[in-house]
Amino acid sequence: MPPLNPLLPGLLIFVGVSYTPLLSAAIPATAQDPSSRLSQSFRCPEEITSNKAKVESLQEFIQTYKAQFPNDTLRDLLLFRYKLLVAHSCIQTLNSMLVAVSPLSIMLRLLGRNFGPSTEAYDSTTKVWTVRYTKDGKPSTISDEDLVFNFYYWKPPPSAEAIARAFIHQNQNFHIIWKFEAPDEVTKARAFFIWFMQLPSAGQTEGSIGLSKISSVGSRAYTVTWMRYVRGVSAAQMDEMTKRWLLSEDGKAMALAVGRIGVDATFEQHFAEAPK
Structure with missing residues (x-):
């Protein structure tokens, strides 16, 4: 140590x-x-x-x-x-932990829920660092909710707007419910907010609901996404459940909470020194 x-x-x-x-x-x-x-x-x-x-x-x-x-x-x-x-x-x-999430943030607490311990992974194909917190530390394969941070190490570094444009063009099962631009509540910089659902793929019964904020810290754009996984439902059921949840008190509270999450600039040095 x-x-x-x-x-x-x-x-x-x-x-x-x-x-x-x-x-x-x-x-x-x-x-x-x-x-x-x-x-x-x-x-x-x-x-x-x-x-x-x-x-x-x-x-x-x-x-x-x-x-x-x-x-x-x-x-x-x-x-x-x-x-x-x-x-x-x-x-x-x-x-206050959520306002400056850092490499020392082993776990996070959001709306009374414990997320973590954190895991880190680098995708050499997409050049993206991902820091993932599963709810109550469950394995990612059975997690009910995740809090995920993506940091983009493209050259040249992309803007938050460029990430937002790429974000909405994913696959045919990815559906945007609502998207808008507003100042980041933490940094006051430009930020982009996307509410989405991922319908189950053909032959699958797992979909997800997600809320993302795309912003920047230092010279890097990042995305923070809260996701809830829904299993054992059809695409039609998933659509109905998503819209109902987004209008619920929990949905409204989560949307506000994700918008208030911030990232500490020390991640940039941390990833520069981390093995890939």
Whole structure:
């Protein structure tokens, strides 16, 4: 594990100066003990008034964690820290994580749902990096919902508008329900929003509903997409279900939530250094 204190600037996302979620199975059994010193002494970052005190609290947390679990990885620390944020209902901090999703965002919490741990993959054919968060950490083959980030490493770098144009021309089963352009709520840059459904292919019974925001960070365009998979339905049933869901309270809330997700510029350096 890399030394944690030098990583403190990146970990400030945990203290609201913004951050990450959880699979109990991924957390050491001893760390789950509710009587542990870390659990008992934990305070939500939003309860701490000054940035200086927040940083000091995080430093103390890291030191205590390292002392209790010297063989754990940075990933273990991030997952345990998130577990405490959820257990203590640190809503402000949990929401702030979504505004600056970074390579340290092992998991994310969206509308009370846990997504992750994250996986990364590079497609050398399309030159796209994909960071995927499945709901509750389920395998992608049986996941009910995914939160997916795509980063485009084309030459020259494409604009968000170019990605939006390419996005809507996918295949005959891909149908746009609604698309519009509006300022990105996080960066105020141009952004493109697409609501869509993917009907089941011939002989298949799985389709999906999706909400995408196409924006940019640094010199790169990216797409964030929330997807819900629907299985065991016909194309006609899928169409009806999609339109009904988009008008539901959950559909409206998800559309707003996806629009408020932002990406940290550190992804650019992260992918530049990542093996392909």
